[in-house]
Amino acid sequence: MYVKPHKIPSVFIIGKHLATRGEAVYGEKTFGEYRVWDPKRSKLAALLKKYENLPLDTQQIVLYLGAASGTTASHLADIVSLIYAVEFAPRVARNLVRMAEQRSNVIPLIADASRPDYGHIVELVDLLYQDIAQKNQADIAIVNAEMFLRSHGYACIFIKARSIDVTAKPKAVYQSQVKKLKEIFDVMHVFDLSPYYKDHAAVITRLI
């Protein structure tokens, strides 16, 4: 087994697989202490396959909106220093809490990201990571960035075209969302996540 370091610290390449190092959580394949990071299960891994210069590093504090059961959050926790992981649905958050108990750098929050009531908990963050399938996802990103993201901090926002408008063309949806994000962000890149995810895009931005 030959392990190569990825451009991003704490990310590794094993054969064709991406991997991070840490305790396994959701039944992922492992090579020793390396956990395989499947781009079909994690949009962040899919994005890394498309673009390897993501603004991720080991010192970062991350606000993660829409952490769901914590699959991606667990890999991200292997990379960065701290994650505030927000998830709204209590049923899904069960797995997230279980994951947080295993890792010392995950702070689980069950809250509604569109009406953030965690202002007394979350400190200033370096990266806003958002994977929320909501109609108003651009607004959610803006509200949270204005509250929690440090100036010139990065935001990585996933857009699911289908949850904004099923009837419109995905490209048109991405454009309308990017236009909204431009109110407060410098939009650096937009990536389509096919073939791993259909009708999903990732927007990499920086707070002005």
Add this chain to the structure above:
Amino acid sequence: MKHDMTYIHTWFADFEAEDHTITHSDVATTDLPAILVKLQRAGAMDLDKCYRGHFRKMALQSLFVSSESDYLSILRAATIAHAKAQIIEAFCQPDVHITQLIDAIDDIDEAVNLLSERLLEWHPPELENITLSITNAPPPESRMGDPLVQEFTLSVERLHELRSDIAASIVREMQALAPNISNVAGELLGARLIAAAGGLEPLARMPSSRIQVMGASKALFRHLKYKSKPPKHGLIFQHPLVRGNPVRIRGKVARLLAAKIAIAARLDFYSKEIYPDLMPQLERRISELASFTRRS
């Protein structure tokens, strides 16, 4: 001189600041119950980012903790405990329970169907009284009084009983949680609507047009995307008023019924009052509708 006073409520302390300098702090103790109380009340919504960037420093300077790693481990323990409490609370909601019961009924129906089919293959009713034999040989005895078959049959029957117990329980719980919905839609359909909406509150906030087509999402999206005909009814097709009326007025009946269910859901969620008039009103409107459309 004008001072710029700021109040900062964090999960570990309340601060007063003047001109970006902390002038007063009211620090919590580090024991879990005290912190859980502070976690629950939201604060610091429009806090200046220059303070938000210094939570850890503020915690150190106000002597809440003596190291950053203590800050994080206390915060982490508290948020995990808080999240667990929220999960438990969410699972104890009566509408969540009703959703579970409805799903359980669907699972049992599926299982009973599957097991009954197996039983028919394994021990067809023709085996019950074999009097004639084509080959003159005696019928294979082993299969007639097979104790396994009896046990299998019994299990299916027990599942049937369980199903009716669950249904009775849904009726009881729906009458307590949503008496108006139960009146208009019936307990079981009402429970199904609550389950599909994701709870009583989402159902109460739903427009009646959405209630009308809930459960027909495939047809609805086919309509939105490819401009096919819109669906007339989703789950509420199960209602005797929809099913019992001729096809030509079913769409109109479904619309009226959905409107009444929407009102009933709002009553049940927001006021808890029982309005026995809802159903008679609906029936009157439908009979008007039926006579009107017959004339035209």
